[in-house]
Amino acid sequence: MEHQQGGLGPGHTLPGCYRHPGRETGISCTRCDRPICPDCMIDAAVGYQCPECVRGASGAAGRAVRPRTLAGGTVVQDTRLVTKILLGLNVAVFVVGLALGRQFINDFQLIGLALSGQVETGGLEVVGVADGEWYRLLSSAFLHSEFWHIGVNMMALWFLGPPLEAALGRLRFVALYLLSALGGSVVSYVLVVQNQPSLGASGAIFGLFGATAVLMRRLNYDLRPIFVLLAINLVIGFIPGLRVAWQAHLGGLIIGAVFAFALIHAPRKGRALVQWGTCGVLLGALVLAAVIRTSALLG
Template identity: 40%
Template sequence: MSTAFGSNPENFCYRHPDRQSFVLCQRCLRTICAECQTPLPVGVICPECLAAQQGQQKQQQKAHAATVKRMPRHLRPARRSDSRPVVTYALVIITSALYLIGMLPQVGTQVQLWLMFNSAFVLPGPAFQPWRLLTVTLVHASIWHVALNMLALWALGRSLEPLLGRWRFLALYLLSAIGGSVLVALLAPGTWVVGASGAVWGLLGAMFIIGRHIGANVTAIAVLLGLNLVITFLPGSNISWQAHIGGGLVGLLVGFIFARTRALRQQKLQVWLLVATAVGLLALLAIPALLYT
């Protein structure tokens, strides 16, 4: 190494003068060694320039957030939504776990008796247990029953939940479950029912309506609904057609509400229509209360 070369600081890292390098920081053009280099799409930069760049980005983000906060709510940019079907996965996991618990001797039987539905539990009296309108979705009659329902929930939920959003999807599922239980109470009083089939039928109904509204090909969904309808009424199927039809009808209604109230200015109307649907379903329970008490 020549004396001239060794005496030139530009041939050595400015942070480590004993390390020879010929790589320059793309911002300040100072020489940096391999340890001091941070790769970027435009080249490498030194630690000081990296810290300065990160500081500028944080200031810009804060300024942008402050600007957005001052804007009217209806003009603010939409937030990026998480497209993972978290509610779908949670429902599948909880339902499957409760089925496994239901297989335990003694304990499992008690869990099933606390969750399954019978119209007697929505009649006025000491046995009034309205939560069973929903908890019926958490218990199933067999491994095939729960497996098919959870497979359908997983398949439908992965498409519907990102499209609707988590809270709308959950509202659809719960309202459909209530719709199935209500029709059982109206048309099959005293019948014990279990399963999430009513809620799953609601998802199918909503997907059919929403698909039609956005111009999607819903032939496969229509065929699936038709096949399920035929299977439901097969002799000896031991299927509660009331729960299926009730859930499906509510799913069609909720899907129609979602399709017709998509605009931001209609969000309050959408919420009130969902509340009205829930109130209407619960009001229908007054019919069996008057007829059978």
């Protein structure tokens, strides 16, 4: 759709409201992309819609056409359900770890290749992703060994999750979370020394950070708050003594941002193909990177 330029002179670059061309605005309708001024903004589940789209949605309701989120997912009433389930899974696994002890953590945390067992009893065994334990790439993303660690990650999940769940839809949000978690683990597997363990949901959380930045940019929101928060968390990863896996942060951030861009900016025609095709490409790239790393460790 062609956007009208603002009517305040050549020095202004923001488009004019489609109903009031003389009013510049940086906000657009989340359904049709028309620029809309404050008088024409109507609150929606995500962002704002123009009066025409709201009327069209009301008319379509009579024809049993279900409204869609910004990314094409189904609009639901509870936009925190998946976030609550993911939070509950992380807390449940943490409680199990407290109950079963360190061995439970050792069995499921991320480790490339290492010896495990008791030297004095001769019970040493080779463990790690390179030894075929590929499940560690995902299971480690639900493990936490410290109260502060799970507390920080779950607060971030509760803060970032619901807006993304509302904008993307439940299925796409789950895919974003798991793909970001896997991205963080694979980058850690590739860059961290082979016998250094790591765990935590940080890769997934940084994927949500990246996705939030993409979503806010799409809705023309001020990005400075999310960039400041993201920068603080990235810097923390490089502070000596905290033992924070910055590699997982970086991997999750990149994968989350790329996948979110495909989810949010995919064209309406063939949208699902672009979105899930991108998911498949990213997953394939991560698998390939893990395979190459495994070959290097065993070679």
